[in-house]
Amino acid sequence: MPISIEEIKPFLPSFNEELLEVIAASGVIKDLPAGMEILKEGQYVKMIPIVLEGLVKVFTSIEDKELLLYYIGSTQSCIMSFSAGLTNSPSRIYAITEEPSLLLLLPTDKLNVWVKQYPAINELFYQQYNLRYTEMLDMINSLLFGRMDQRVYNYLSEKSKIKEERILNIRHKQIATELGTAREVVTRILKKLEQEGKIRQIEGGIEII
Amino acid sequence: MPISIEEIKPFLPSFNEELLEVIAASGVIKDLPAGMEILKEGQYVKMIPIVLEGLVKVFTSIEDKELLLYYIGSTQSCIMSFSAGLTNSPSRIYAITEEPSLLLLLPTDKLNVWVKQYPAINELFYQQYNLRYTEMLDMINSLLFGRMDQRVYNYLSEKSKIKEERILNIRHKQIATELGTAREVVTRILKKLEQEGKIRQIEGGIEII
């Protein structure tokens, strides 16, 4: 489906008319519901997404464990797929829409050229690299220092911040999956956090205090 | 000290004459012995290094633990300092020469311009970002999956590969530090690896089999 410039312009204020035009000519817009897998592990990347609206989460997995690496929010992009796309190697992560999302998909071969041609888009990806880098470093630090209760609490407050809701509607199982641990462990820790007065478990959800 | 183009040209074959000239005009060359700290944690980055010869190792630390993140080899650069330099934020890592090294230091403000102007240097940093990204992902995976004996063995074989020596002259203490664990743990694991026939401990060193 053809993209109109007006459609994408508000989301990409740093892009000039010329860049918006070439994007409109070659890009694709997708409107996806929550819970869609937009990138599979091992897959070769032909289109690199920029999230216009919504929220996408990015996972890595080893053996049968999974781990939530980071969220891609509005006007952000997915460095891992950018990287995999440009080097033409299979993706090491997978990505799922956490909320209904509006995505702008750019073909990798074109993007490869645009990056050299348009400073604004080059700038965007440098920013994304820097951002994800520090996030991955934080992840490494929390894995190394390790305390699971701290990780669960950070996970909850982070999620609460992103969603702008003090009450999260979430299952123990999902927390466990996204942190790469087991459900029982999360249950135990949540009880402990509740006793410490940091959270409150209400029916079908968790309130962060 | 002024740099001659001939001095750096052999290490940077993808850079054209013009780029080499501006680098020669603004860059600095440093020849450092092994064990020098070239970047401290928390420090603001004014010069971004490219390693011409030698080997530099990059650490992160939390509380009183440290962790070896990756090595910077010949013609590679340090993404973390690049990132910290461009965003003008303090460094979250520190770096030490593992071997005597020849470094080319580029002023961040100039580099910021060059990146836009010279595709070759832009290319270099994209490559580095991609490389370090996958390395950090590997690190996250090994921390998450966790088995310490595997990490020690990977550490040793990686080091042996980089140094191109089957016998490593290294202390248990250093292994422990670079993996973010305790010396006793390493001693225990090395004994186990020796029993499994994967390594052999000889006086003052370790042979990888």
Added chain:
DNA sequence: GTGAAGCGGTGACCAGCGTCACCAATTTAA
């Protein structure tokens, strides 16, 4: 309604590893 599936809760157990407290051997410094 009835059975099945999903969710949360709990106790028991165990492996991994960080920590402590030593000790012996070797190397280095004074």
Added chain:
DNA sequence: TTAAATTGGTGACGCTGGTCACCGCTTCAC
């Protein structure tokens, strides 16, 4: 040559978190 520091080796102990085996409750499908 002595003393001091470095290195490696070990046993004991405890904490964290992964696993297993259940159980009761709620929700959903049929």
